[in-house]
Amino acid sequence: MSGILLPTLSKKKEVDSIIRDTLDKLLVLRFGRPSDPICLQLDDILFKTSHEVSKFAAIALVDIDSEEIQVYVKYFDISLIPSTIFFFNAHHMKMDSGTADHTKWVGSFHRKQDFIDVVEAIYRGAMKGKLIVSCPLPPERIPKFQLLFKNL
Template sequence: MVTEDHKLKNHELPIDDVLAKSALDVSKFATVALVDVDSDDVQVYPHYFDITLIPSTIFFHNAHHIKMDSGTADHTKWIGAFRTKQDFIDVVEAIFRGAMKGKLIVNCPLPPERIPRYQLYYKDV
C-alpha cells in the first residue's frame, strides 16, 4: 500500500522498495547495499561521484566502478528511482554482463522513455 506521502511521479516506486524487492532476484550475480550519504564513513564517495541528487545508484564490479551510458550527460551513476523492479534487474544484469566481458562502460538496456531525466539548474552561476 502506498500512502500519499510516498507517491512519486510516473508511477515510480521508492528506490529502497525496488532495491529490497530485487535483492533476492539479483543475489546470484550482485549484492545490493544501501548507503547513507551523510555517514562519516563514506564521505569520500559522495564527493568523488558528485552525489547531490538522491536517490543515486552507483555500480561496482570487483572494486572497479562500472559506468553506464543511458543517454544522459552523467555516465557515472543512475540518478533517480527505477520505475519498476524489472527495470532495476535489467540494468544490474547489463552491468554484470558487461563487467564480465571487461567493459568499463555499458549501454543502458532500458528504452529512453523509462530513463529518468532531470533538468539541472545552478544557483549563483
C-alpha cells in the same frame, strides 16, 4: 522498511571493504536517505529484487548524511538522491543511459524489471571486461534530471 533488511553502510571503512571484498558479483550501492520518499521507493525495488539478482549482484544502502561518507559523495559528485553506483571486482562500472552523467543512476526505477535489466546488462558487460555499458531501458523509463556542474 526495506532499508532495515538490506545492509546499510555509514562508515568509509565499511564502503571500502564491501567494494574491495565483493568479487565476481556486481555491487550496487544506493546513496541516499532513509527519510526521502524517492529513496524509499528505490529501496523497496532493491529489496524486492535482491533475492532474484543475488547470484550475480549484491546490494547495499549508503547513508549519505554520514560524515565519513562525504568523501564518496564528493568523489562521485552526488548532488541528487538517490544515486546508485555500480562496481565489479572493485572497478567502478559506468552506464550510458543518454544522460550527461555515466557514472551513476540518479533517481528510482519505474519498476522492478527495469532494475533487473540494468543490473544484468552491467554484469554481462563486466564479465566481458567492459567498464561502460549501454542502458537496456527505453528513454521514456530513464529519469531525467537537469545536472548542474560546479565551476563551469
